[in-house]
Amino acid sequence: MAMEKKLSYEAAREELAQVVSSLEAGSATLEESLKLWERGEELALICQEWLDGARKKLSAAKPKAE
Numbered sequence: 230m231a232m233e234k235k236l237s238y239e240a241a242r243e244e245l246a247q248v249v250s251s252l253e254a255g256s257a258t259l260e261e262s263l264k265l266w267e268r269g270e271e272l273a274l275i276c277q278e279w280l281d282g283a284r285k286k287l288s289a290a291k292p293k294a295e
Contacts (some may be wrong), residue, residue: 236272238279245272 236244248269251257257265 236275238276241272241275241279245276248272250283 248265252262252265275284
């Protein structure tokens with residue numbers, strides 16, 4: 230299985246929004262909905278990893294109060 234190139238935060242967020250819209254439309258079959266849900270979970274994790282990384286960088290750059 231080929232490893233997927235890591236998506237940018239913006240690309241993952243945009244695809245996640247599309248997945249949510251598709252699920253909200255309710256026109257997908259159960260099998261399609263499950264695949265969309267699983268993809269949404271993957272995309273949410275990618276977004277969270279980006280946000281966690283940004284939070285760490287900001288914390289490291291912030292001067293410590295004495």
